[in-house]
Amino acid sequence: DADVTQTPRNRITKTGKRIMLECSQTKGHDRMYWYRQDPGLGLRLIYYSFDVKDINKGEISDGYSVSRQAQAKFSLSLESAIPNQTALYFCATTKGRDNEQFFGPGTRLTVL
Amino acid sequence: QKEVEQDPGPLSVPEGAIVSLNCTYSNSAFQYFMWYRQYSRKGPELLMYTYSSGNKEDGRFTAQVDKSSKYISLFIRDSQPSDSATYLCAPGGSGGGADGLTFGKGTHLIIQP
Numbered sequence: 193d194a195d196v197t198q199t200p201r202n203r204i205t206k207t208g209k210r211i212m213l214e215c216s217q218t219k220g221h222d223r224m225y226w227y228r229q230d231p232g233l234g235l236r237l238i239y240y241s242f243d244v245k246d247i248n249k250g251e252i253s254d255g256y257s258v259s260r261q262a263q264a265k266f267s268l269s270l271e272s273a274i275p276n277q278t279a280l281y282f283c284a285t286t287k288g289r290d291n292e293q294f295f296g297p298g299t300r301l302t303v304l
Numbered sequence: 305q306k307e308v309e310q311d312p313g314p315l316s317v318p319e320g321a322i323v324s325l326n327c328t329y330s331n332s333a334f335q336y337f338m339w340y341r342q343y344s345r346k347g348p349e350l351l352m353y354t355y356s357s358g359n360k361e362d363g364r365f366t367a368q369v370d371k372s373s374k375y376i377s378l379f380i381r382d383s384q385p386s387d388s389a390t391y392l393c394a395p396g397g398s399g400g401g402a403d404g405l406t407f408g409k410g411t412h413l414i415i416q417p
Contacts (some may be wrong), residue, residue, distance in 0.1 A: 196347075232312065232409065234392070234407050234409035235348075235392070282347050282348075284347075291336055291338070291397065291405070292353065293405060296347050297345075297346060298345070298347050
């Protein structure tokens with residue numbers, strides 16, 4: 193079984209809709225991250241969380257919100273989706289100050 | 305200037321060739337240097353990890369770091385079609401708020417059979 197899972201894997205939605213992307217991990221890691229990946233722009237950090245009560249904005253948090261429901265779950269929400277939020281979204285985890293990040297399989301989101 | 309610069313490619317080479325992938329970075333505070341490999345429709349996976357200047361070898365892969373010139377390289381010997389992927393350099397440990405990695409945009413590598 194995958195250590196970091198993301199649901200859904202693909203989603204097509206319309207402008208203005210609320211969307212939630214979910215991430216779960218069985219690695220027992222405390223730190224979780226949300227990135228988006230766009231062609232030509234690479235991976236950009238949206239939000240990160242060091243534990244359930246510690247959530248921080250990343251490089252590009254505008255238009256997004258997150259919820260850390262438990263150590264193992266970190267959700268990303270788009271309150272009112274817009275077309276330029278069309279991208280590949282990745283969740284990642286790491287343990288403490290360990291440097292290696294473990295990535296989920298990604299969610300491909302298309303906003304029409 | 306971006307913190308991490310990486311040529312996006314695509315870089316296309318014949319099977320068996322030696323491949324050189326490169327990154328430059330601007331933040332001298334970076335303490336460790338990683339290379340991630342990302343296959344199409346997959347998440348990135350750690351390939352190589354080094355703390356210091358010099359070379360680190362793992363099988364057909366060699367990571368090279370030159371902190372004085374802020375230059376990172378990944379060499380692949382005897383390249384195989386299965387090496388076709390996007391390679392992202394990721395220096396880290398600069399003490400930023402996320403205490404994490406800064407990713408290059410990735411180089412798309414194609415190994416021709």
